[in-house]
Amino acid sequence: MMATAFEFKDVTFAYRSHPALNGVSFSIRLGERVALLGANGSGKSTLLRMMDALCFAAEGTATALSAPLTEAAMQDDRTNFAFRRRVGLVFQNPDVQLFNPTVMDELAFGPLQLGWDKPKVRDAIAAMLARFNIEQVKDRPPHRLSGGEKKRVALASVLITEPEILLLDEPTAALDPASRADLVGLLAREPVAGRTVVTATHDLDIVEDIADRAIVLSEGRIAADGPALDILHDIELLRRTHLIFEHRHSHGGHPSTAHGHLHSGIGPAEA
Amino acid sequence: MVEASYGSCTCGKVRRGVLDRLVLGLVDAESHALHAEEVAARPGLLQGVDPRIKLVALVALILGATATQSLLVLAMLFAGAVALAVASMVGIRRLSRQVWLGVLLFSGTIVVPAIFLVPGTPIAHVPVIGWAITLQGVRSAAFVIGRSETAATLALLLVLTTPWPHVLKALSSLGVPTAAVAILGMTYRYVFVLIQAATQMMEARRSRVMAPPDARERRRMLMTMIGMLLAKTLALGSEVHTAMIARGYRGEVRLLDDFRTRPADWLLLFGALAVPAVIMGLGT
Numbered sequence: 001m002m003a004t005a006f007e008f009k010d011v012t013f014a015y016r017s018h019p020a021l022n023g024v025s026f027s028i029r030l031g032e033r034v035a036l037l038g039a040n041g042s043g044k045s046t047l048l049r050m051m052d053a054l055c056f057a058a059e060g061t062a063t064a065l066s067a068p069l070t071e072a073a074m075q076d077d078r079t080n081f082a083f084r085r086r087v088g089l090v091f092q093n094p095d096v097q098l099f100n101p102t103v104m105d106e107l108a109f110g111p112l113q114l115g116w117d118k119p120k121v122r123d124a125i126a127a128m129l130a131r132f133n134i135e136q137v138k139d140r141p142p143h144r145l146s147g148g149e150k151k152r153v154a155l156a157s158v159l160i161t162e163p164e165i166l167l168l169d170e171p172t173a174a175l176d177p178a179s180r181a182d183l184v185g186l187l188a189r190e191p192v193a194g195r196t197v198v199t200a201t202h203d204l205d206i207v208e209d210i211a212d213r214a215i216v217l218s219e220g221r222i223a224a225d226g227p228a229l230d231i232l233h234d235i236e237l238l239r240r241t242h243l244i245f246e247h248r249h250s251h252g253g254h255p256s257t258a259h260g261h262l263h264s265g266i267g268p269a270e271a
Numbered sequence: 272m273v274e275a276s277y278g279s280c281t282c283g284k285v286r287r288g289v290l291d292r293l294v295l296g297l298v299d300a301e302s303h304a305l306h307a308e309e310v311a312a313r314p315g316l317l318q319g320v321d322p323r324i325k326l327v328a329l330v331a332l333i334l335g336a337t338a339t340q341s342l343l344v345l346a347m348l349f350a351g352a353v354a355l356a357v358a359s360m361v362g363i364r365r366l367s368r369q370v371w372l373g374v375l376l377f378s379g380t381i382v383v384p385a386i387f388l389v390p391g392t393p394i395a396h397v398p399v400i401g402w403a404i405t406l407q408g409v410r411s412a413a414f415v416i417g418r419s420e421t422a423a424t425l426a427l428l429l430v431l432t433t434p435w436p437h438v439l440k441a442l443s444s445l446g447v448p449t450a451a452v453a454i455l456g457m458t459y460r461y462v463f464v465l466i467q468a469a470t471q472m473m474e475a476r477r478s479r480v481m482a483p484p485d486a487r488e489r490r491r492m493l494m495t496m497i498g499m500l501l502a503k504t505l506a507l508g509s510e511v512h513t514a515m516i517a518r519g520y521r522g523e524v525r526l527l528d529d530f531r532t533r534p535a536d537w538l539l540l541f542g543a544l545a546v547p548a549v550i551m552g553l554g555t
Contacts, residue, residue: 099515101435141308
């Protein structure tokens, strides 16, 4: 039986008086590829941040790698170090993630914080530059990178420490179609032998490529949890959780051609 | 029907308000940074020098310029700075526009009274009012202007021929506290994000304004924009700190230092260090 990566039981969390998570319970095993689906404001990013010990449950219990995810536990340097070594989060906004003066410094940041020696850091940087095809921008400051390059560098800056668990917050947000396909290709090709990948997204098109299981969040609660393909084909669930919508149009302005499509993710389906 | 043309008048001259000038200034700052990066990538003399050596050498030359009591030595140092600029492919026209003219106007304005107020041998008189210009006054003014011009030229050579991240790493490897270097690095990193945010806010405002706002409204808009930028800065700062923690940051920043020092760099360092040493040794 595979070990547990995350175990959440009746977890609640609120930003001041605004509830973000309300009685969330789920379990993720090591090696699973999971998509957290939900419309804007459904609680995906908060949940992801909680899984990365950046905010903590107000009520309920949360554990990661069998250790409690609490503020008190993370105050301990040894626990914090062990956790950061094994779990990596790629933020939605690359301008938040990329805070170093150059791409090289960005890649070096994580390994240096984890105490790697410098020759090992240099070797790892060289490998990541080649793997993510970003050698040509290694000396550039992040503000001179395109959106796609920023996402690649952000992903490389987390994967360089080879975390066992990779958390991704809206990896395809604000990318043009080519950069999006490129990034999804990278994620799909990513050697996942044993690596747990949890991706928060509302981009249903990418789910089949990057996840085997999907958890749907709606208004801070879990609305569904199951195999990704089953979730993607549950039209009523997706419509209810605002992940798809009906769009009516006509061809050439002719009223007789008027018909409806369901949009996002699973291709057009006649309504 | 009366057509309103915001930001311009019928005489053809463009009238810009405080906000527009502010944004133009921000965009200008960004273009300066772009130019600096382009110069730093040229195959010039100083571009090839180890940044640590360059930093120490140029600071030594600046110290030499401020310590010397000889106008001839000052002139030689200035000529040396110009020669370094030429050898480093830094445009003289840009230097004169960006540094020499500005410094001359600024320090010149400050020292103008000195040429009349410093007591000494009169060498000329101002027509009509009859004020005496003294030799000692002119000499004092020449020192102030010469030192300012030389120091500014050498400082600009450092930042133009060295990518900013390398300046930061050089500071770090020379013992400047890592926290201070990290703060400088993040300031450089996020000033562009904030410039972009400010520019977008200005453009959004401009796209929705139908007629030129009056002075009171412009002041209100400026205050609102400053407040919004401050709020964005705080939010961004908090997010960045979270991102740092997520990657193992526990209050101490570690940097990867990969500089290489060549024999020619050591030569430059000893040459530059000799200048203030000789000047101070001679006491002139």
